[in-house]
Structure formats: C-alpha cells, structure tokens
Amino acid sequence: xxxxxxxxxxxxxxxxxxxxxxxxxxxxxxxxxxxxxxxxxxxxxxxxxxxxxxxxxxxxxxxxxxxxxxxxxxxxxxxxxxxxxxxxxxxxxxxxxxxxxxxxxxxxxxxxxxxxxxxxxxxxxxxxxxxxxxxxxxxxxxxxxxxxxxxxxxxxxxxxxxxxxxxxxxxxxxxxxxxxxxxxxxxxxxxxxxxxxxxxxxxxxxxxxxxxxxxxxxxxxxxxxxxxxxxxxxxxxxxxx
Amino acid sequence: xxxxxxxxxxxxxxxxxxxxxxxxxxxxxxxxxxxxxxxxxxxxxxxxxxxxxxxxxxxxxxxxxxxxxxxxxxxxxxxxxxxxxxxxxxxxxxxxxxxxxxxxxxxxxxxxxxxxxxxxxxxxxxxxxxxxxxxxxxxxxxxxxxxxxxxxxxxxxxxxxxxxxxxxxxxxxxxxxxxxxxxxxxxxxxxxxxxxxxxxxxxxxxxxxxxxxxxxxxxxxxxxxxxxxxxxxxxxxxxxxxxxxxxxxxxxxxxxxxxxxxxxxxxxxxxxxxxxxxxxxxxxxxxxxxxxxxxxxxxxxxxxxxxxxxxxxxxxxxxxxxxxxxxxxxxxxxxxxxxxxxxxxxxxxxxxxxxxxxxxxxxxxxxxxxxxxxxxxxxxxxxxxxxxxxxxxxxxxxxxxxxxxxxxxxxxxxxxxxxxxxxxxxxxxxxxxxxxxxxxxxxxxxxxxxxxxxxxxxxxxxxxxxxxxxxxxxxxxxxxxxxxxxxxxxxxxxxxxxxxxxxxxxxxxxxxxxxxxxxxxxxxxxxxxxxxxxxxxxxxxxxxxxxxxxxxxxx
Numbered sequence: 001x002x003x004x005x006x007x008x009x010x011x012x013x014x015x016x017x018x019x020x021x022x023x024x025x026x027x028x029x030x031x032x033x034x035x036x037x038x039x040x041x042x043x044x045x046x047x048x049x050x051x052x053x054x055x056x057x058x059x060x061x062x063x064x065x066x067x068x069x070x071x072x073x074x075x076x077x078x079x080x081x082x083x084x085x086x087x088x089x090x091x092x093x094x095x096x097x098x099x100x101x102x103x104x105x106x107x108x109x110x111x112x113x114x115x116x117x118x119x120x121x122x123x124x125x126x127x128x129x130x131x132x133x134x135x136x137x138x139x140x141x142x143x144x145x146x147x148x149x150x151x152x153x154x155x156x157x158x159x160x161x162x163x164x165x166x167x168x169x170x171x172x173x174x175x176x177x178x179x180x181x182x183x184x185x186x187x188x189x190x191x192x193x194x195x196x197x198x199x200x201x202x203x204x205x206x207x208x209x210x211x212x213x214x215x216x217x218x219x220x221x222x223x224x225x226x227x228x229x230x231x232x233x234x235x236x237x238x239x240x241x
Numbered sequence: 242x243x244x245x246x247x248x249x250x251x252x253x254x255x256x257x258x259x260x261x262x263x264x265x266x267x268x269x270x271x272x273x274x275x276x277x278x279x280x281x282x283x284x285x286x287x288x289x290x291x292x293x294x295x296x297x298x299x300x301x302x303x304x305x306x307x308x309x310x311x312x313x314x315x316x317x318x319x320x321x322x323x324x325x326x327x328x329x330x331x332x333x334x335x336x337x338x339x340x341x342x343x344x345x346x347x348x349x350x351x352x353x354x355x356x357x358x359x360x361x362x363x364x365x366x367x368x369x370x371x372x373x374x375x376x377x378x379x380x381x382x383x384x385x386x387x388x389x390x391x392x393x394x395x396x397x398x399x400x401x402x403x404x405x406x407x408x409x410x411x412x413x414x415x416x417x418x419x420x421x422x423x424x425x426x427x428x429x430x431x432x433x434x435x436x437x438x439x440x441x442x443x444x445x446x447x448x449x450x451x452x453x454x455x456x457x458x459x460x461x462x463x464x465x466x467x468x469x470x471x472x473x474x475x476x477x478x479x480x481x482x483x484x485x486x487x488x489x490x491x492x493x494x495x496x497x498x499x500x501x502x503x504x505x506x507x508x509x510x511x512x513x514x515x516x517x518x519x520x521x522x523x524x525x526x527x528x529x530x531x532x533x534x535x536x537x538x539x540x541x542x543x544x545x546x547x548x549x550x551x552x553x554x555x556x557x558x559x560x561x562x563x564x565x566x567x568x569x570x571x572x573x574x575x576x577x578x579x580x581x582x583x584x585x586x587x588x589x590x591x592x593x594x595x596x597x598x599x600x601x602x603x604x605x606x607x608x609x610x611x612x613x614x615x616x617x618x619x620x621x622x623x624x625x626x627x628x629x630x631x632x633x634x635x636x637x638x639x640x641x642x643x644x645x646x647x648x649x650x651x652x653x654x655x656x657x658x659x660x661x662x663x664x665x666x667x668x669x670x671x672x673x674x675x676x677x678x679x680x681x682x683x684x685x686x687x688x689x690x691x692x693x694x695x696x697x698x699x700x701x702x703x704x705x706x707x708x709x710x711x712x713x714x715x716x717x718x719x720x721x722x723x724x725x726x727x728x729x730x731x732x733x734x735x736x737x738x739x740x741x742x743x744x745x746x747x748x749x750x751x752x753x754x755x756x757x758x759x760x761x762x763x764x765x766x767x768x769x770x771x772x773x774x775x776x777x778x779x780x781x782x783x784x785x786x787x788x789x790x791x792x793x794x795x796x
Contacts, residue, residue, distance in 0.1 A: 052647045053795050071792070075650035086641040088561065090568035094539075094547045101548065102557030103649040112548040116541060125539055131568075 002026040002049060002155060002188055007058035009044055009210075018044040020210035022058070026188050026203075028154075031181050033201035034190040037239050041210040042190040043083060046159045049188065050080040062155055076104070079148035083159040083190075085140035089133040093124060093143045096132060100147040111150060118146040121172045138164040145173060156180065158189040162196060174200055194232040204231070208239045244351050248359030255342070255721070256363045256729070289741070290374065297382040310387060314485035317379035318404060321372040322481060326408035332367065332724060333409070333416045335571045336360045338526060340722035347526065357518035361413060361511075367729060368405035376401060380488070392492045399504070400484045406507040407480050410514040417517055420525030434570050438578075480506055554651040558659025565638070566631070566663070571723040572638060579629040580671030584678035587621075612761060614689040615696070616751060618679055620744060622697035623704065625678075626671030632664035632708035633736035634727040636716035643718050643796050653791035654784035657713075661705060661780065668701040692765050699769060702776035704743065706783045708736040713783075713790050747772075 002025070009019040019041045026032040036042045047053040049060055051071055060067045062074040088096060094115075101111040119125045122142040132140060141164045148156065156177065162170050174196075177187050181202075191197055197204050198218060205215040214221055218231060225234040297313070304310045337360055346356050380397040383389070483503040490496030539547070552560070566572045639646060646656060676694050679685045712732045720726045727733065750771065754764050 050648050051792075052644055054792060068792075072650050072652060075648060078648070080644075080648045082644060084641075087645065088565055088642055090565050091561070094544075095564065098548060099557050099561055100649075102552045103554045103651050105551070105554075105650075108548050108551045111551070112545040115548060116544050119539075119544075125544075128539055128544075 001028050001061075001063050001186055002032075002157075003059075003061040004045070004049070005059045005061075007045070007048060007055045007060060009041075009048060009053065009055050017210050019048070019055070019207075022207070022210075022212055024205055024212060024215060026186055028184045028186050029181050030202045031177060031187045031200060032189070033197040033204040034188065034207065035192075035194075035197055035204060035235060036190075036207035040207045040239070042207060043159055045207065046080075046157055046188070046190060050078060050157050051075060077154040079151045079153040079156055081141075081144050081148050081156075081158045081161050083163065085137070085144045085164075087132060087140065087144055090131060092131055093119075093128040093135070093146075096143060097128075097147055097150055100150055104151045104153075106150060106152075114150045114152065115146065118149050122146060122169050138166060138169075141165060142169055149176060153185075155186045156188070158187070160190055160192065162191060162193060194230070194235060198231045206235060206238055213238050245355045245358050248346070248351060248355060249362045252359045252363040253366060256367070256725070290378065293374075294378050294382060297379055298386065301382055301386045305386075310383070311485050311489045313379060314383055314488050315481050317376050318400070318484050319478060319481045321376045321404055322408045322478065324375075325368050325372065325405045326412055328371070328728075329364070329368065329405075329409045329412035330416060331571065331574050332364050332728065333412045334420075335722055335724035335728075336364055337413070337416060337522070338420055339571060339724075342721055343526065347523070352519065353522040354515040354518045357413070357522055358515055361409065361514065364409060365405055368409060369401075372401075372404060376404065383488070390491065393488065396488055396491065396496075396500070399500075400488060403504060403507045404484070407510050410507075410510040413514045414510075414517055417514075417521040417525060421521045423525070434573065554649075555655050555659040555662070558651070558656055559662050562635070562660055562663035563666075566667075569723055572727055575724075575727045576629060576631040577667055577670065580625060580631075580667055581674055583625045583628075583671070584674035587675075587678045588682045611689055612764065614685065615693045615765060618675075618685060618689055618693035619696040619700070621679065622672045622675040622693060623700045623740075623744065625675030626668035626697065626701050627704040627708065627740055628737055629667070629671065630727040630730065630733040630736075631667045632661075632705045633712050633733045634717075634730050635660045635664055635709055636712045637718065637720070637726045637730050637732060638723075639716075640718050640720050640723075640726060641796070643716070643794070647791065647794070647796065653787035656791075657709070657784055657787040661709060661783070664705045664709060665701060668705050669698065672697045672701060692762075696765065696769060696772065699772040699776050700744075700747075703772060703779050704740050706776070706779035707739055707743065710779075710783050710786055711736040711739060713787060716794060718794075718796055 004022050004024050007019055007022045008017070010017045022041075022045060034042055034045070044053060048055050049062070049067070051067055051074065054068065063077050065073045067074040088099075091099065097111070097115050100106075101108075101115075106114070115128075116125075119128050122145070124139060124142055124146065127135065127139065132143060135143065141161075145161065148158075161173060165173065177189075178200075181187055201218070203215065203217050204221060206213050206221075214224060214234070216224070221231070221234050222229055225237060229237075301310055301313060304313055337357065340360075349356075380401065384393050384397060480503060483499045483506065487496055487499035487503055490499060566576055636643070646653075649656075672694060675697075676690055680687075680690060712730075715732060717726060717730050717732065747768070751764065751768065754767055759767055
C-alpha cells in the first residue's frame with residue numbers, strides 16, 4: 001500500500017515546481033502505472049516514495065507508515081529499481097546480491113534459492129561471478145532487478161524497469177510482478193511504453209508539469225477522454241504542451 | 242586548434258564544476274555557503290602561510306650568509322616538481338584512462354593529441370593550485386629579500402606557469418607507455434597497480450637518491466661555488482637549475498640562455514607528449530574496459546556456498562568499502578598507498594646519505610627528552626595514518642551509487658559504523674607503518690614508541706571521525722572521474738586543515754599541562770584520557786550527524 005497526500009516538491013527555491021499537490025493511493029494487489037512526459041515529475045515522485053528525496057510538504061505512507069517518521073520500517077518493506085542502474089561496478093554480481101541480502105536481512109538459504117532462480121531467469125548465472133563493470137547496460141539492469149526480487153518485499157517501486165531489458169527478461173519480470181500483486185503485494189512503476197501500461201496495469205496515473213491530470217483504470221481514462229481512444233492518444237491529448 | 246580550445250574549455254568547466262556552481266550560486270542562490278566555506282578554508286591556511294613565510298625569511302638569511310641563496314629557489318622548484326611528478330602519475334593515469342568522459346571523447350572527431358592536450362591542460366591548472374602555496378611564497382620572499390629588480394617578477398610568473406609542464410609531461414609519457422604495454426593483457430587492473438607502483442618507486446628513487454654518496458672534498462667543492470648548493474640539489478633534474486638560475490640572473494645574457502633552456506625544454510617535452518599521444522594513446526585506451534571474465538555457469542552448490550552466511554549490516558558495509566577501495570586503482574593508490582608512502586619516504590631518506598643530517602637533527606631533537614620523543618613520534622604516527630583522503634572521501638567515493646545507501650533499511654548511524662571501521666583500519670595501517678619506520682630508521686626505543694602509538698591510535702579515532710564528518714557535510718557525489726572523489730576533493734583539503742588544527746591544539750594542551758606541573762607519564766596519561774573522551778564523543782556525534790544528514794542529501 002502506498003499513499004501520497006498533497007505531496008509537493010520544488011527546486012531552485014520554489015522556482016521550478018517538480019511535483020505539485022500530488023495525492024494518490026495504490027492499494028495492495030494493484031499494479032499501478034505512472035506515466036508522464038520527460039521532466040513531468042515521475043522520477044522525483046518515485047524518489048520521494050523511496051526516501052531519496054524529501055517532499056517540501058505533504059506526506060507519504062508505505063504500508064500505513066509515514067516514510068519520514070519511520071523510514072527504516074518503510075525501507076524494509078520496499079525494493080526500488082532506478083531508471084539508471086548505477087551500482088557498485090567493482091563488485092561481482094554475486095557480491096552485490098550478497099550485500100543486498102545482508103542489508104535487508106534475507107536469510108542465507110532463501111538468498112541462494114531466490115538468487116539462483118532470478119539469475120537463471122535473467123540468464124545471468126554465467127556472469128554472476130564477474131565484476132559488474134563487465135556487464136552491459138541490460139545486464140546491470142537485470143542484476144539490480146535480481147537484487148530487488150531477492151528481497152521479496154511487499155512494495156516494489158520501479159522507475160522505467162523495462163528499459164534495456166530483452167523481451168524474455170521483460171516477460172519474466174512482468175510475470176513476476178503480476179504474481180507479486182496477486183499475492184497482495186503492491187507495484188508502482190513508471191514507463192514510457194504505452195502498450196505495457198495498457199496491457200499490464202490495473203490503474204494508470206498521468207502526471208504533467210508536476211500535477212496529476214488523470215488517474216484510473218484504462219476504461220475510466222477512456223471514458224474521461226472519449227470513447228475507444230488508445231492510451232497513447234489519451235496521453236498525447238492530455239499532455240499537449 | 243579550435244577543437245583543442247573547445248575540449249579544454251569543456252574540461253575545465255566539468256572539472257571545476259564551474260557551470261554547476263554558477264547555476265547553483267547565481268540562479269538558485271543555493272550552495273552560497275559553499276563559496277563562503279571555501280573562503281574560510283583558505284583563510285584558515287593563513288596562519289600556516291605566515292609561519293611558512295617567516296621560516297623562509299630565516300632560511301634566506303642563513304643561505305645568504307653562505308652565498309647559497311639561489312639554493313632556496315632550486316629547492317622550492319625541485320620540491321614542487323617532485324610532488325607534481327609523483328602525484329602527477331596518478332592524476333594523469335586517472336584523467337587519461339579512467340575518466341568517464343573518455344567514451345564520449347573518443348567518439349568525437351578529435352585527434353588523440355587534441356584529447357590529451359585538453360586533459361593535460363586541465364591537470365596543469367590543478368597542479369598550479371597544488372604548488373601555489375609551496376612555490377609562490379619562496380619566489381616572493383627571495384625576490385623581496387634579495388632586492389630583485391622589477392624584471393624578476395614577470396620571470397617568476399613565467400617560471401611558475403612553466404613549472405609543472407616538464408614533470409607532468411614526463412608523467413604523461415611514462416603512463417602512456419605503461420598503458421600501451423598493460424593493454425595487451427586481460428589482467429589490466431593488477432598490471433596498472435603494479436606498473437603505477439613501479440613508476441612511483443622509480444620517481445622516488447630518482448628524487449630521494451639524488452645526492453648519492455659524496456666525499457667530503459666533493460661537498461666542499463660544491464659549497465665553495467656561488468650556487469654550489471643549488472647545483473647539488475638539482476643536478477639530477479637540470480630544469481630546476483635552469484629555472485632558479487633564470488630567476489637569479491634575470492634579463493642578463495646568461496639569464497636569457499636559461500630562459501631559452503627552461504621554456505624550450507618545457508615546450509619540447511610537451512610536444513613530445515602530444516606526438517606520443519598520436520602513437521600510443523588510443524592503443525592504450527581502446528578495450529581498456531574489457532576485463533578477464535569467467536563466463537562459466539555457477540553450479541547450484543557453488544551458488545549456495547556463495548550465499549552461505551548472512552552478515553550484520555555494518556559488516557556488509559565494511560566489506561563493501563574494503564572491496565570497492567581495493568579494487569579501484571585510483572582509490573587504492575591515493576588511500577592505502579599514501580599511508581604507506583610517508584613511512585617509506587622517511588625510511589629511504591634516513592637510510593640515504595642525503596638524509597643522514599636530518600637523522601642527526603631528529604636525534605638531537607629527541608635526545609634526553611623522552612616526553613618530546615613520545616609526542617613527536619605520536620604526531621608523526623597520526624600524520625602517517627590520518628593525513629590521507631580515505632576518511633575524508635568516504636561518502637564522496639560512493640558517487641552516483643549513493644542512492645543505495647539512502648534506500649537500504651539500515652540506519653545511517655549504523656552505516657557509518659562500517660565506514661568508520663574501514664577508514665580506521667587504513668589509519669591503523671599508517672600508524673603501524675610510521676611505527677616501523679621510526680623503529681627501523683631512527684632506532685627509537687620501544688619505551689617511547691609504545692606510548693606514542695597508544696596516543697596515535699586514540700587520536701586516529703578522533704581524526705577519522707572528524708574527517709568523515711567533513712565529507713558528510715558536503716559529499717561530492719557527481720564525479721565522473723574517480724580522481725575527483727579523492728584527490729581533487731576539497732573535503733580532503735579541508736579535513737587536513739582541520740586535522741592540523743586539532744594537532745596544533747593538542748600541542749598547546751601539552752604545553753599547558755607542562756606549565757601546570759604535569760610531566761612524563763602523568764602528562765601522557767592526561768593526554769590519553771582527553772583524547773579518549775573526545776574520540777568517544779566524536780563517534781557518537783558522527784552517528785547522530787549521519788542520521789540527520791542522510792535525509793537531506795539529495796541525489
């Protein structure tokens with residue numbers, strides 16, 4: 001469960017309002033897609049949810065706990081994957097996963113089973129012992145995702161997770177996320193790929209210039225925008241400069 | 242030439258963060274405090290500068306009495322060029338081969354000499370800042386006290402501007418040659434480390450062994466000549482002599498000859514570097530990021546054994562710090578190497594005939610005064626352990642991966658425990674190195690060494706925590722070249738100034754304790770207690786500071 005209430009964030013002493021009075025809730029069991037043009041405030045919102053940025057005002061709760069007053073409790077149930085896989089290049093893939101397992105307190109037995117599963121699915125088993133420095137962009141993305149999946153948290157927050165993934169890995173990820181939400185977990189993810197949002201998300205929000213301009217299921221958005229429009233058309237119409 | 246200028250301008254803006262600073266300070270009015278902090282940092286160096294200038298005045302008087310005042314210039318230029326050559330090796334290695342802009346630069350329609358020329362220019366500007374405080378006061382004191390005419394000053398400026406060119410270009414040539422050889426192997430990181438150490442050893446050998454062994458007759462001959470001492474100091478590196486004679490002779494016929502030699506030599510070595518860049522640079526660079534990899538599927542058993550044990554969070558962070566530092570050649574060379582370098586230099590200096598007089602001075606300083614021996618040794622151990630960039634770059638080194646530290650469910654105060662232990666381990670290594678050097682080179686007794694080591698280990702806690710706090714206050718996380726995180730990080734300089742202030746403070750505390758009647762073991766015990774209390778307080782405050790500061794660092 002993720003709840004944002006009247007969240008605001010600005011840069012340059014208020015000159016640039018990145019997120020403007022954002023209120024939304026993502027209940028357990030829901031795949032929530034977060035769309036918006038470049039610079040709309042998606043990444044800023046995501047960074048505030050996971051505690052990388054602090055909102056100027058408003059509140060964010062994860063599983064009912066405020067992420068500023070109880071940050072560790074919130075972080076313990078959240079896994080985050082950023083849009084750029086900037087991770088420790090000089091560690092091997094296995095060392096990185098072990099580090100994540102250590103800091104999230106994943107028991108060693110579970111770690112081996114989960115890591116083995118995801119390394120296999122993402123076809124990283126052969127390179128897991130190599131330094132991350134030697135990985136391609138897509139492989140780095142997959143090792144960060146493996147780290148997040150290793151934790152098996154209640155809440156996944158993924159910033160454009162499909163960028164750089166090959167189709168097979170993207171399929172495995174989507175399958176895993178569907179299963180996670182079917183088991184009562186929560187997924188909040190941003191994407192630029194309209195087809196993915198259309199087919200994959202239970203609900204979609206569109207943010208533009210920091211403000212939430214639409215939120216609901218695909219059918220609800222269609223009803224708001226006019227009959228039988230594609231998500232791409234709805235998006236283009238709503239975010240027209 | 243246009244491309245070279247454009248690359249240089251972009252390199253300078255990127256290296257000094259000029260565009261970002263301008264944006265933050267002028268547009269967002271943010272980080273204005275940073276400019277003020279830098280100003281205060283420079284002001285805090287003023288007392289040291291005043292002491293330095295006074296010392297130079299005394300040295301000038303002594304040398305003039307012997308007719309050897311030019312030696313002061315030679316020594317300053319030699320020291321400046323020595324530091325540039327030794328540390329320039331790492332600057333050059335990092336900038337030429339490990340900065341993240343290289344992939345972009347290589348793809349540009351620029352010739353190798355243009356890329357290297359621009360990078361060389363950026364390092365050159367950095368080196369001016371490095372030697373500014375060492376060399377300029379010497380030039381000023383010499384010019385004023387020797388009553389030099391107006392013509393001296395433009396020549397002094399010219400010598401200052403050309404000073405880093407020869408050593409830096411030599412460092413560039415050595416590094417390019419080394420990288421060309423290293424890039425044929427798959428074990429590049431290891432070879433880079435070994436090669437760098439070999440180059441460093443060669444530079445040290447060249448500089449520290451320059452005096453060689455001389456008979457007393459030869460020494461007398463050197464001192465009886467007008468600039469004999471200058472010649473003795475600079476004989477293995479003639480540009481020092483050319484530069485100092487140029488300044489001493491001014492716009493006379495011999496002076497102009499030395500100008501031609503010094504300026505011509507600088508230009509020639511620079512041209513050689515650019516020429517070598519055309520032949521060697523891309524061959525050493527292309528494919529450098531390819532590494533030896535296993536590409537062998539792990540068996541289920543191997544995977545299970547890899548995950549056999551869970552660790553506490555602070556141990557995981559300590560392991561991460563240790564591995565990242567040791568596996569990044571630039572961090573390793575600037576962190577661990579610098580704690581090893583000072584004791585090794587002391588050992589070599591004392592063991593060579595060049596250092597025999599300094600050994601005698603040290604022995605005289607300590608003779609018959611156990612307390613002075615202990616305090617001097619403790620200060621030296623602390624300098625060996627703590628005056629490096631490990632603790633004061635511990636947060637900056639995380640760079641763009643700092644987001645991980647912000648999202649993991651480990652309290653910043655606990656994360657800092659792992660980081661502290663890592664920095665303190667390296668400080669401890671430095672203290673041990675200093676201890677061995679003092680024991681083996683100076684033959685200091687264990688009765689002095691052990692209490693000194695005890696004081697140094699406790700002081701190490703205080704200084705490590707303080708250095709970490711300095712970095713935590715303003716971590717540099719946006720670097721593209723790892724050298725910026727540790728070597729060109731203002732936090733490292735500020736932390737060193739703070740450390741110097743703390744040690745200076747303890748010097749006064751010791752004097753005060755003596756004045757109120759403490760002596761010998763009693764005084765050491767009181768110092769130990771004060772240091773222990775401060776050390777405990779510093780760790781506690783660092784953890785609290787981390788808990789507050791982590792939430793406000795935005796990446």
